[in-house]
Amino acid sequence: MRGRIGAQWNTEDPVTRRDSVSVDRRRNPGRDYLANAGCLRPLKRIEDKDLLVEDIMFQLVHRVSGALQRFREGMKTLSVLDAIRMHPDAFRPLFCHEPSPLTADVLEQLFEIRLSAVGRNKRRAEECVVAFWRDYLLDVEEQEGPLQLGGILAFATGANDIPPLAFSPLPSGVFLHELPLRQGRHLPTANTCINCFKLTVLKKFEDFK
Known part of the structure; x- marks a missing residue:
């Protein structure tokens, strides 16, 4: 029985395996990111969902909060941050790319x-x-x-x-x-x-x- 199972695995079409992995990634686009971040976990209980949300919040918010805070402190030099808050539309082209219509x-x-x-x-x-x-x-x-x-x-x-x-x-x-x-x-x-x-x-x- 063991040999027969092994034979089944060996005869599986590698293209089929690759296609199935590709389909799985399209259905779960965030799986690779969660796996690389060490946050990928099976969801068996409702509490597991809460833990997953905490992991995601840590990766997307808390992990970079220090860098964002230092960025804000740097922008306070010469009151640049205050000027941005007072005139956001004037500073938008400096921070956000808006493509011009082609002619x-x-x-x-x-x-x-x-x-x-x-x-x-x-x-x-x-x-x-x-x-x-x-x-x-x-x-x-x-x-x-x-x-x-x-x-x-x-x-x-x-x-x-x-x-x-x-x-x-x-x-x-x-x-x-x-x-x-x-x-x-x-x-x-x-x-x-x-x-x-x-x-x-x-x-x-x-x-x-």
């Missing part, structure tokens, strides 16, 4: 377009595509607004808004030359790992759109 100009300036060397035939074709890119951004801004511009940014970087500390690496754009104009083959591509999009060099704005 065509902002998106155009955000990306570094990498052109070929001056004098090469590719350079002239690329400059034409850059003009298409600018016109396309203006059309999107006028017709669909900042939300769709955020979609374009997400296509190239994975983020719908510009992060508080900017992108790293900086967003860029490069060109794909000599691709045949086929269904789906002339569409832009992107690599969000390096915040880079690739535009196919086309001769007509209608094909670019």
Whole structure:
């Protein structure tokens, strides 16, 4: 019997085990945090729930209360804390990031377009595509607004808004030359790992759109 049980464990599909663990984590998103904090305990009685709440309060509140108190004491220097309490709205941009609405100009300036060397035939074709890119951004801004511009940014970087500390690496754009104009083959591509999009060099704005 013991050997049969062992055989059952050995023949279990590792992918199935991994999927079951993934599902369990989605159902219990705080389990890993509680386990790492040493607070994960089985709840068998109502009193166990109270103990779990105490553990969570310690981890989230009491454990960092000393650091928060020192932060408040530091902010009292030159009456900064009093000024923050009197004018919270004025200080909010310094402590809370609020992304500005995207515009065509902002998106155009955000990306570094990498052109070929001056004098090469590719350079002239690329400059034409850059003009298409600018016109396309203006059309999107006028017709669909900042939300769709955020979609374009997400296509190239994975983020719908510009992060508080900017992108790293900086967003860029490069060109794909000599691709045949086929269904789906002339569409832009992107690599969000390096915040880079690739535009196919086309001769007509209608094909670019």
